[in-house]
Structure formats: C-alpha cells, structure tokens
Amino acid sequence: MTPLARGGAVGAALVAAMVVPLATPSPYALSIVTLxxxxxxxxxxxNIIGGIGGQLSLGHAAYFGIGGYAxxxxxxxxxxxxxxxxxxxxALAALAAALIGYPCFRLRGAYFALATLAAAMILKIAVENSHGLLGGPRGLEVTLLRDAPLQFQHTRKEFYYAxxxxxxTIALSINYLLLRSRxxxxxxxxxxxxxxxxALGIDITRSKLAAAMLSAALTAAGGTFYAQFVMFISPDKVLSANLSVQIAVMCIVGGRGTVFGPLLGALLLLPAEEIARRALGGIVGADMMLYGLLLMIVMRREPRGVQRILRDLWNRTGAPRSVNAG
Amino acid sequence: MSALLEVRRLAKQFGGLSAVEDVSFAVETGEIVGLIGPNGAGKTTLFEMASGFQRPTRGEIWFDGTRIDRLSTPAICARGLARTFQIVRPFGDMTVLDNVIVGAFMRAPSPKMARAHAATILAQVHLAGRCDQVARTLTLADRKRLEMAKALATGPKLVLLDEVMAGLTRVETDEIMEIVRALPRAGVTILMVEHNMHAVMGLSDRVIVIHHGRKIGEGSPAQIAENPAVVAAYLGGRDDADA
Structure with missing residues (x-):
C-alpha cells in the first residue's frame, strides 16, 4: 500500500467512525464521545508545540481557560x-503564549515545563481572586437561550458533536500541513x-513562538467550546494543572509529533478514565494515578507512543516490509 | 581581490584562559584551506566564532564584504557561511532526506523545491541510496556525509568542515576527499579543521597552523611539512603526531 492509499483508508475509516456515534440513543454516551x-x-x-516542537508545556490549561473565560x-x-x-x-491566548514563551524559551527541558506550569497556576489564582468580573472560584454561567445555534448553544447534543x-478535522489538517511545511x-x-x-539558519525563538501561539489559539477555541457545551466554567474545571497534564499525557501516550497519535491517545485514555472512575467509585485522584500508570507502561514499551506500536503491528501483518527500509 | 573570509587579530578568552590569541588569516574564493594544530590549539574555537556560536573577545571577522562577528548564527548562515560539527549532529528522528530538507529550506521557497534540492545534494555526497533511512541508524561514515550534506543544502559560499574524516577508515576517507575536492568547482570554498594529515596534505591549497591559540605557520602543504616551527610544535613533536 502506498502511504497515500493508506492515509486515504485511515481517513475513510475516521469519517465512518464519526457518523456512528450519531446512531446512539443515549445523550449521555454522545456527551462522552463529544468530550x-x-x-x-x-x-x-x-502537539504543535509539545509534540512536533518538542517543548514540554504543562500550562495549556491557561490557554483553555482564557478561551472559555473570554x-x-x-x-x-x-x-x-x-x-x-x-x-x-x-487571539488573547496567542498573546499570552507569546508573553509566557518569550522569556521561557531559553529554558530547556524540565525548566521550561516548570515555567509553563507556574504561569498557568498564577493565572488560576488570579482568576480565583477576581470575584467581581470573573466570578472568582465559583466561576461564570453562560446565559441559557436553549436552541440558539448562532449563539453557539443548543439543547440537542448532536449540535455539539457536529x-x-x-x-x-481542522486540528488534524493543521497538524498534517504543518508537518510538511517549512x-x-x-x-x-x-x-x-x-x-x-x-547552524542550519533556523531562528529558534521565532519558530517556537509561532508554534506556541498557534497551539495556544487552537487550545483557546477548545475552551470556548467547553464553556458552551457545559454552559458553565470555573477555575478548577478549566484552569487546573490536572487538565494541563491530561492534555500532555494524551498526546505523549498516543504518539507525540505525529498526526494521528494525539487523537489516538484521547480515544484510549478518556474511556479508560471513565471506566476506572466507575470501577473505583470516585476515589479522589484515581484518574491521575491511571494517567501516570499508563504513561509509564507506554514509555517503557515504546517512547514513540501507541501509534508506533499499532503501525509496527500493521507493517508486520498488513504489508510486506519494504526491502530498502531497513 | 578581497578575500571571501578574513579574520583580523582575533582573540578569545574564557575567563583567564586564552584560547585564541591575535590570529589573522584570509580564505580566497575557490580555495581549500586546511587548519591544523594539536588538540586544544583553538581550531574549534575559531570555527565557533566564525559561525556565531561564540563572540570574540577582540578582533574582527569579515565574510563576503560584511563584518559577521556580531551576527547571530542563523544570520551568518543566511549570508552563505555554513559549518559542520566535529561530533556529528544528525536530527535522529528524521530520515536522511528530511535532515537535508531542513537545510534546503534556507533558500528553497517551497517544500517541493526544498525536497528536490535536498535530493541533488544527497547525490553529491553519495548518500542518495539512504534517503528514507532514519538518521539515527546510519554508520559513522554516512553520518559524516549527512553532516556535510546538511551544511551544503543551505547553499553556502563557504563551508567550515570540522574533522569530517576523524574516525574513518582509509577507504572512507578517500571517498570523502573526493567529495570535498569537487566542491570548489561547484562554487563552495572550504576551510577545514582536520587531524588526518593524509587528507590535509592531499586536499589543501594552503595550510594554516595554530598552536596554543597563535598562528605559527602558513603556506602550501609542502612548505608546512618543512617549516621547522611547525615540525617542532606539531608534526614531529614527540608523540603528538596523528596519522
């Protein structure tokens, strides 16, 4: 199979997979799928900054929160x-990413991760203390208009799913195109x-800034979607360090730096978390323990993530190995 | 005729330690110039300064009519001065072709043209057969070729080659020498640091000798081999001599 044909097959399978949930009778199930x-x-x-660019950000909840609150x-x-x-x-999140990124990009590895984590924590504490404008720790409610798609809300879950x-699809396309661009x-x-x-003439700071701003802007749009889907936001839901870690772990477990890996990570981890939550009956922190455990298992087995394990399986069974690939 | 690269009274101190002291030399367009000297003589420090990784303490570096010793590494690369690293630095996750495409984006306006240019460069260093191989899995000799290919892909007028033959067998060295020898005809001037005397003497139009951070000799390979100061400091110096 040529890479193009294989990509086409994967794409067709994805489209088919996206229609299936609409047949489910339960709004609860559709909510889980949507989330x-x-x-x-x-x-x-x-993935744009953390996977492709390799800059381990543990502060993406900040951008998610900025999107939701804005x-x-x-x-x-x-x-x-x-x-x-x-x-x-x-736009606001992209600006914040530039402000956080510019001083932090000189830091490498764990120091960069810590700096982003700290920046997100500062934002969370600031929001928690702004009782007047942002509702403090209790958060903000989105005014209920019921079926108003032009105001980004609807009583039917299918609206949010669509x-x-x-x-x-936009995020997948951006990742795909980015990986082929300068x-x-x-x-x-x-x-x-x-x-x-x-040494090859790459302006490191400019490249990282571009990636961080794009990554933040997309994350913020996700924050807006979340606010409209749940009709309510509060600092502990949209600005927590747990959320930042969750996003990063999903991408890393699935396969950082690839197009389908991050999605795969979410498809594996979120249902696993849901099952674990029911099985363990709501022990506080059980979901984070599960994330840690899965992260350790996958990193020990294959640091390039689950997508790599699946691809190796596919190559072994699906197609004969290319002669000059080895 | 003004030189392509000109180093004027260059000095570099690390704290109290003087790595390079008052070194001046020039490289003309189309030359292959060898830079030799015992370990710790300051050769790599010179390369680091010329490529913008280190700032000189004193002195000036001029390239192609502009002073470059205050410019950033990417700005120097954009002006047409590229370098390789003594310890090769492939982008391990990427294929050989993708490694070279990164360099080719320096001049290529589109991904398609970058890809085409990279393929041409890989053919030039006899690595075309390894395009799809992940760089991490290359042999040392092929990593050295890749290191050169990445630098050449940026479209340089001058390439600084830092020990691209170290650790290679005689046959592998001869292959790389052929590649280097062909470069001036393709419009690429060469300044190379090399310990392999067979390669330096065989390739260089001119050799510059550095010892304890100072220039102690300059001339044709034959002149250098007979220069008493050079012989004492380096070639014949006790058990210092390589190759």
Missing amino acids: TLLYGYLALSW STLLFVQFGVSPWFGMFAGA VVVVML LGFHLVAIRNDQDAAL
Whole structure:
C-alpha cells in the first residue's frame, strides 16, 4: 500500500467512525464521545508545540481557560456571540503564549515545563481572586437561550458533536500541513538538536513562538467550546494543572509529533478514565494515578507512543516490509 | 581581490584562559584551506566564532564584504557561511532526506523545491541510496556525509568542515576527499579543521597552523611539512603526531 492509499483508508475509516456515534440513543454516551473528541482536539493543539516542537508545556490549561473565560465574558456582559468570542479568546491566548514563551524559551527541558506550569497556576489564582468580573472560584454561567445555534448553544447534543468533529478535522489538517511545511521541518529539527538547527539558519525563538501561539489559539477555541457545551466554567474545571497534564499525557501516550497519535491517545485514555472512575467509585485522584500508570507502561514499551506500536503491528501483518527500509 | 573570509587579530578568552590569541588569516574564493594544530590549539574555537556560536573577545571577522562577528548564527548562515560539527549532529528522528530538507529550506521557497534540492545534494555526497533511512541508524561514515550534506543544502559560499574524516577508515576517507575536492568547482570554498594529515596534505591549497591559540605557520602543504616551527610544535613533536 502506498502511504497515500493508506492515509486515504485511515481517513475513510475516521469519517465512518464519526457518523456512528450519531446512531446512539443515549445523550449521555454522545456527551462522552463529544468530550473524548474535544480532548483529542486539545491533544492535537498541544502537539504543535509539545509534540512536533518538542517543548514540554504543562500550562495549556491557561490557554483553555482564557478561551472559555473570554467568550463567556463577552457573551454575558456584552451579548457578543461566542462564535466571535472564540476568535477573541484565541487571539488573547496567542498573546499570552507569546508573553509566557518569550522569556521561557531559553529554558530547556524540565525548566521550561516548570515555567509553563507556574504561569498557568498564577493565572488560576488570579482568576480565583477576581470575584467581581470573573466570578472568582465559583466561576461564570453562560446565559441559557436553549436552541440558539448562532449563539453557539443548543439543547440537542448532536449540535455539539457536529461542531467538535469540524474542530477536530481542522486540528488534524493543521497538524498534517504543518508537518510538511517549512515551519514544521524547523520545529522537528529544533526538537532533535537546537544547536544543529541553529547552524542550519533556523531562528529558534521565532519558530517556537509561532508554534506556541498557534497551539495556544487552537487550545483557546477548545475552551470556548467547553464553556458552551457545559454552559458553565470555573477555575478548577478549566484552569487546573490536572487538565494541563491530561492534555500532555494524551498526546505523549498516543504518539507525540505525529498526526494521528494525539487523537489516538484521547480515544484510549478518556474511556479508560471513565471506566476506572466507575470501577473505583470516585476515589479522589484515581484518574491521575491511571494517567501516570499508563504513561509509564507506554514509555517503557515504546517512547514513540501507541501509534508506533499499532503501525509496527500493521507493517508486520498488513504489508510486506519494504526491502530498502531497513 | 578581497578575500571571501578574513579574520583580523582575533582573540578569545574564557575567563583567564586564552584560547585564541591575535590570529589573522584570509580564505580566497575557490580555495581549500586546511587548519591544523594539536588538540586544544583553538581550531574549534575559531570555527565557533566564525559561525556565531561564540563572540570574540577582540578582533574582527569579515565574510563576503560584511563584518559577521556580531551576527547571530542563523544570520551568518543566511549570508552563505555554513559549518559542520566535529561530533556529528544528525536530527535522529528524521530520515536522511528530511535532515537535508531542513537545510534546503534556507533558500528553497517551497517544500517541493526544498525536497528536490535536498535530493541533488544527497547525490553529491553519495548518500542518495539512504534517503528514507532514519538518521539515527546510519554508520559513522554516512553520518559524516549527512553532516556535510546538511551544511551544503543551505547553499553556502563557504563551508567550515570540522574533522569530517576523524574516525574513518582509509577507504572512507578517500571517498570523502573526493567529495570535498569537487566542491570548489561547484562554487563552495572550504576551510577545514582536520587531524588526518593524509587528507590535509592531499586536499589543501594552503595550510594554516595554530598552536596554543597563535598562528605559527602558513603556506602550501609542502612548505608546512618543512617549516621547522611547525615540525617542532606539531608534526614531529614527540608523540603528538596523528596519522
């Protein structure tokens, strides 16, 4: 099979898979599927800076929260449709990414991760203390209008499912195109070896900034979607460190730096978390323990993630190995 | 005729330690110039300064009519001065072709043209058969070729080669020498640090000798081999001599 034919087959299978959930009779199940795909979307957004660019960000909840709060505040206070608020949030998150990234990009490895984690924590504490404007720890409610698709809300879950599928498709396309672009090549080079990348004329800071801003903007759009889907946001839901870790772990477990790996990570981890939550009866922190455990297992077995394990299986069974690949 | 690269009274100190002291030399377009000297003589420090990885303490570096010793590494690369690393630095996750495409994006306006240019460069270093191989899995000799290919892909006027023959067999060395010898005809001038005397003497139009951070000799390979100061410091110096 040529890579193109294989890509086509994977694409067709994905489209088919996306229609199936609509046949489910239970709104609860469709909600779970929608949230899973939202996480897939977030993992793909994180992938741009964290996977392709190799900069381990543990602060993406900040951008998610900025997106949710920006659109909700604009809607509740000024009646601006969250569809527009989504873009305002994305722009604001991109700006925040530049402000956080510029001083932090000189830090490498764990220090960069810690700096992003700290930046997100500062934002969370600031929001928790802004009782007047942002509702403090209790958060903000989105004004209920029932069936108003132009105001980004609807009583039917299918509406949100359709929106998240479109967003996911956009995120997949951006990752696919990025990996084939000049910026994508530069980011992969930076991930591999910064000094060697520098020697080939790559402006490291500019490449990282571009990736971080794009990643943040997409993440913020996810935050707006979440606010409209749940109709309520609060700092502990949209700005928590747990969320930042979840997004990163999904991408890493699935396969960082690849197009389908991050989605695969979400498809595996979110249902696993849901099952574990029921089995363990709501022990606080059980979901984070599960994430840690799965992360350890996958990293020990194959650091390139589950997508690599599946691809190796596919190559072994599906097609004869190429003669000059070895 | 003004030189392509000109180093004027260059000095570099690390704290109290003087790595390079008052070194001046020039490289003309189309030359292959060898830079030799015992370990720790300051050769790699010179390369680090010329490629923008280190700032000189004193002195100036001019390339192609502009002063470059205050410029960033990417800016220097964009002006047409590329380098390789003594310890090769392939982008391990990427295929050989993708490694070279990264360099080719320096001049290529589109991914398609970058790919085409990279393929041409890989043929030039006899690595075309390994395009789809992941760089991490290459042999040392092929990594050295890849290192050269990445630098050449940026479209340089001058390439600084840092020990591209170290650790190779005689046959592998001869193959790389053939590649290097062909470069001036393709418009690429060469300044190379090399310990392999067979390669330096066989390839260089001119040899510059550095010892304890100072230039102690300069001339044709034949002149250098007979220069008493050079012989004492380096070639014949006790058990210092390689190759």
